[in-house]
Amino acid sequence: MTAHDMPKAPVIAEVRDLRVQFDSKRGNVHAVDGVGFQIRDGEMLGLVGETGCGKSVTGRAFLNLIPRPPAKIAGGRVLFRPRGGAPCPDCAGEGCEACGRTGTETVDLLTLPPKPMRAIRGARIAMIFQDPGKALNPTLTIGAQLAEVFLQHRSEALLAEAGVSPEETGWQANALRRMAREEDRWLDRRLKGLPPLSSAAAKLDAALDAHVAAALAETQIPNPARVMRAYPHELSGGMRQRVMIAQALACDPDLIIADEPTTALDVTIQARILDLIKTLQRKRRTSVLYISHDLSLVRRVCDRVAVMYAGRIAEIGTVAQVFADPRHPYTQGLIAAVPRAGTGRGHLASIPGSVPELVDPPPGCRFADRCAHVMAECTRANPVAREVAPGHQSVCFLEKTGQTAAPATSEASTT
Amino acid sequence: MMQQRLSEKSAQRKAGDTLLSVRNLCKHFPIREGILQSTVGHVRAVDGVSFDIRRGETVGLVGESGCGKTTLSQCVAGLTTPTSGEILFDTGRGGPLGQEDRIDAMPRDRYRTYRRNTQMVFQDNFASLNPRELVIDCIGRPLRVYNEASGSELTERVVELLEQVGLGRQHLYRYPHQFSGGQRQRISIARALALDPELIVLDEPTSALDVSVQAQILNLLWDLQKHRHLAYLFVTHDLSVVRHMADRTVTMYLGRVVEQGPTETIFGNAAHPYTKALLAAKPDLDDDPSVPIATLEGVVPDPARPPKGCRFHTRCPVATPDCGWEVDDIVRLLEADETLFQSLQGVARKTDLEAGLTFADETAAAALHAALGSDRVPLAMRTATETLDLNGKTVNIRFRETEEVSLTDRGEGHQAACVLGRGGQ
Numbered sequence A: 001m002t003a004h005d006m007p008k009a010p011v012i013a014e015v016r017d018l019r020v021q022f023d024s025k026r027g028n029v030h031a032v033d034g035v036g037f038q039i040r041d042g043e044m045l046g047l048v049g050e051t052g053c054g055k056s057v058t059g060r061a062f063l064n065l066i067p068r069p070p071a072k073i074a075g076g077r078v079l080f081r082p083r084g085g086a087p088c089p090d091c092a093g094e095g096c097e098a099c100g101r102t103g104t105e106t107v108d109l110l111t112l113p114p115k116p117m118r119a120i121r122g123a124r125i126a127m128i129f130q131d132p133g134k135a136l137n138p139t140l141t142i143g144a145q146l147a148e149v150f151l152q153h154r155s156e157a158l159l160a161e162a163g164v165s166p167e168e169t170g171w172q173a174n175a176l177r178r179m180a181r182e183e184d185r186w187l188d189r190r191l192k193g194l195p196p197l198s199s200a201a202a203k204l205d206a207a208l209d210a211h212v213a214a215a216l217a218e219t220q221i222p223n224p225a226r227v228m229r230a231y232p233h234e235l236s237g238g239m240r241q242r243v244m245i246a247q248a249l250a251c252d253p254d255l256i257i258a259d260e261p262t263t264a265l266d267v268t269i270q271a272r273i274l275d276l277i278k279t280l281q282r283k284r285r286t287s288v289l290y291i292s293h294d295l296s297l298v299r300r301v302c303d304r305v306a307v308m309y310a311g312r313i314a315e316i317g318t319v320a321q322v323f324a325d326p327r328h329p330y331t332q333g334l335i336a337a338v339p340r341a342g343t344g345r346g347h348l349a350s351i352p353g354s355v356p357e358l359v360d361p362p363p364g365c366r367f368a369d370r371c372a373h374v375m376a377e378c379t380r381a382n383p384v385a386r387e388v389a390p391g392h393q394s395v396c397f398l399e400k401t402g403q404t405a406a407p408a409t410s411e412a413s414t415t
Numbered sequence B: 001m002m003q004q005r006l007s008e009k010s011a012q013r014k015a016g017d018t019l020l021s022v023r024n025l026c027k028h029f030p031i032r033e034g035i036l037q038s039t040v041g042h043v044r045a046v047d048g049v050s051f052d053i054r055r056g057e058t059v060g061l062v063g064e065s066g067c068g069k070t071t072l073s074q075c076v077a078g079l080t081t082p083t084s085g086e087i088l089f090d091t092g093r094g095g096p097l098g099q100e101d102r103i104d105a106m107p108r109d110r111y112r113t114y115r116r117n118t119q120m121v122f123q124d125n126f127a128s129l130n131p132r133e134l135v136i137d138c139i140g141r142p143l144r145v146y147n148e149a150s151g152s153e154l155t156e157r158v159v160e161l162l163e164q165v166g167l168g169r170q171h172l173y174r175y176p177h178q179f180s181g182g183q184r185q186r187i188s189i190a191r192a193l194a195l196d197p198e199l200i201v202l203d204e205p206t207s208a209l210d211v212s213v214q215a216q217i218l219n220l221l222w223d224l225q226k227h228r229h230l231a232y233l234f235v236t237h238d239l240s241v242v243r244h245m246a247d248r249t250v251t252m253y254l255g256r257v258v259e260q261g262p263t264e265t266i267f268g269n270a271a272h273p274y275t276k277a278l279l280a281a282k283p284d285l286d287d288d289p290s291v292p293i294a295t296l297e298g299v300v301p302d303p304a305r306p307p308k309g310c311r312f313h314t315r316c317p318v319a320t321p322d323c324g325w326e327v328d329d330i331v332r333l334l335e336a337d338e339t340l341f342q343s344l345q346g347v348a349r350k351t352d353l354e355a356g357l358t359f360a361d362e363t364a365a366a367a368l369h370a371a372l373g374s375d376r377v378p379l380a381m382r383t384a385t386e387t388l389d390l391n392g393k394t395v396n397i398r399f400r401e402t403e404e405v406s407l408t409d410r411g412e413g414h415q416a417a418c419v420l421g422r423g424g425q
Helices: A055-061 A114-120 A142-153 A155-161 A171-180 A186-191 A195-218 A224-229 A237-249 A267-284 A295-301 A319-324 A329-336 A410-414 B002-012 B069-076 B108-117 B135-145 B151-164 B181-193 B211-228 B239-245 B263-268 B273-281 B327-335 B338-343 B362-373 B379-384
Strands: A011-024 A027-040 A044-048 A071-080 A125-128 A255-259 A287-292 A304-309 A312-318 A385-389 A392-395 B018-033 B038-054 B058-062 B084-089 B118-121 B199-203 B231-235 B248-253 B256-262 B344-349 B354-359 B385-391 B394-399
Touching: A011 A055, A011 A287, A027 A055, A027 A071, A027 A287, A027 A312, A044 A055, A044 A295, A055 A071, A055 A255, A055 A287, A125 A237, A142 A155, A142 A195, A142 A224, A142 A237, A155 A171, A155 A195, A171 A186, A171 A195, A195 A224, A195 A237, A237 A255, A237 A267, A267 A295, A267 B273, A287 A295, A295 A319, A304 A319, A304 A329, A312 A319, A312 A329, A312 A385, A329 B211, B018 B069, B038 B069, B038 B231, B038 B256, B058 B069, B058 B239, B069 B199, B069 B231, B108 B118, B118 B181, B135 B151, B135 B181, B151 B181, B181 B199, B181 B211, B211 B239, B231 B239, B239 B263, B248 B263, B248 B273, B256 B263, B256 B273, B327 B338, B327 B344, B327 B354, B327 B362, B327 B394, B338 B344, B338 B362, B354 B362, B362 B385, B362 B394, B379 B385
Parallel strands: A044 A287, A044 A304, A125 A255, A255 A287, B058 B231, B058 B248, B118 B199, B199 B231
Antiparallel strands: A011 A027, A011 A071, A304 A312, A312 A392, A385 A392, B018 B038, B018 B084, B248 B256, B344 B354, B354 B394, B385 B394
16 A cells, blocks of 8 residues: 555544553653544554653553553543444444444444453454563463464354354363363363363364464464474574564454564564565555654654654654654654764764653643744643644644644544 | 873874774683583684774674674673683883783783773663662772772762763762663763773663664764764664764674775675675665665574584575585575474584485485475575485585685775675686
8 A cells, every 4th residue: 555545545543632641659640641643444654752752652552551550541532443343333334423434333442341352452453562572471382372362362263173063062062162262171171182072172273273373374484383382482583573473463453553563673683574564564454553763664664654752742644744844843853863874974963951751741842842943832832733734744833833834624633 | 180191191192003903802602501511512602803993983893683792892891701812902012012912911000001991881771880879989980999089089070070971960969760761871971981991892882772862872972082082892783873983894793704894885885795784674764765675584593503604605695606505504404394304314424515414214315305406495505516416315415615705805994704706706
């Protein structure tokens, strides 16, 4: 998909005015403070910003993985419309404002009860974590960890392959069903190897192994059969990240949250992992929220980019728009601070000062005290998103005062 | 007193003459196994490395993780004893560097001069500062160890150092955890500057920092170098930082230097395929986003048994028959294929270049024989094969003899260890 036909794709996920606060001894830390953006079907959206700007918290909000307490959701919604989901209850699939004209039901991930959330987590929305060494369980083999995804979300398919039909009753079928859902009891495990159950249980295990091996092979892991039996410490960093990607893609999700997936890797391995993510994303038309601090990387792999600063979005637009014509002073500073081929040696343009404290912050633009273009109104009120070009918004007062101000369109006001 | 010492030292300092020389340095770590912990092999972290650092220049050292760049920097800083080879340091003895300047053979007073003139800044700024020490103790410790200052003079010296790195008197009585990552790295730099060294070894000084903070630290390092005529050994995996900071760049792969030269030459006209691959893999804000990122296939071989010849030949996209193909390359090939590897019974090695591989059955041997003649192996490897015959369950193979691949001159201080473009070819 190119950036050109992007606006036609339906919006698959949307964050509206998300506010996450953390309790601390010194007060409320406003980690995410009114973040809003949309992710369209099949698009790769980059979320860039520095440490502590709230990009990871925003990403984790999609999977309801924010620890509450100490965090609390002070407002906002994270909406998600799974592909092929139930029809929208308001319009019965006709397409209305509430479902973004898709006709599918919209769920608010922040208020979803635990059980439906578990059905989405891993199956419809998956996550690739930064450090595969920490995200994988060191006491389980790779095969056992990948099997969990299938046992959680694909137990019907596994049972069908083991020859257990949904109508079948009796203790043997029930025992197999429990095994396929990872709810097996002590007695089930004892009976698993004995004749009445053993052949069906072996078929179930074989089906599971086949699924796991296929998932590993998808990420170009050589020799999946050997990797399945290995423990995480036996694999290299790049290989572990491939396993994480295999796990995330196992159930063919609609949305992947990739939280700095290559930060812990070498450049040569990073290039291969990026290539893999991009190829699989194109092939399956999965949407990706790509969280990173590396601007040059986001520029290479993403379709659109949102720049975050101190818990807020500073600028959002297509990669071409933001990198060719950065409008927010923070984006400009960030791009200038990256050493690159074109600039000579000597001083880099650095942003003076440091990131502000987010404990009960005063109103106004968060970047005001480091900004070269600071004006009186910057510290009085919060800036609002202004459209500077179709699909390109900058959250800055500079856009209002003139040079190339454009009125906010309906596109801007919906977010 | 400080001012006096500085001017006295800068009179001695002449830009351009060699400050430190590393010659044929090796650092091998033993692999121990079993109850008796007997040595079964060696990880050759650094295996025959030579380069010079001149006064006032920045040498960038790049490579993937595990290539030995951190071990090398620790040897240079005197934190690890090398297995063999020499490190020569100019302690002001006068004359060209010679055997008397070896840091492991120096008299005690000159060794102290070397130690105080070579300081280090570590990657993890949190782990490298004692969490129970105040900033004043931490930065003041080198001054106290070398009896440079005490009492109120020490405090003033520390304040002066803090101001040089962009901090101030108000930070004297704080603990490391009260600072941000960028500020802690500034404290590490102030500590390294305390004794006014000639050389600072910077081991990934900015890789734990954000871009905007990284820019501030790089600017600080740049200013300090201009002001104090410091030499830097800048160890990093980030090529854009090296291009920005270094006068000369050294690329390492599996414990060996594969290419070194002026930074502009390395980045503009790299001669070694590994340097080219590293450069191509790193996205830059100035490159064309429509060109896909070039990837490098294969994995870094085990440094306990590095490949013969050019160590990069197992992954090299432009490998030639002269790159040092050997029996181990077939073993590596077999390891990737589980069924064949399991039926392998033994490798009867006559030399590194000639061996007979025995399999449990004839089909496996035939499969290997067929694979070695097909395009499942690189063309260069097939061309380097002198004899390949199948004898029942045994495959006999012999590779042609090749010369050792060493660094050769490519003009203007540029050296590369690659058979391509080597003199006479």
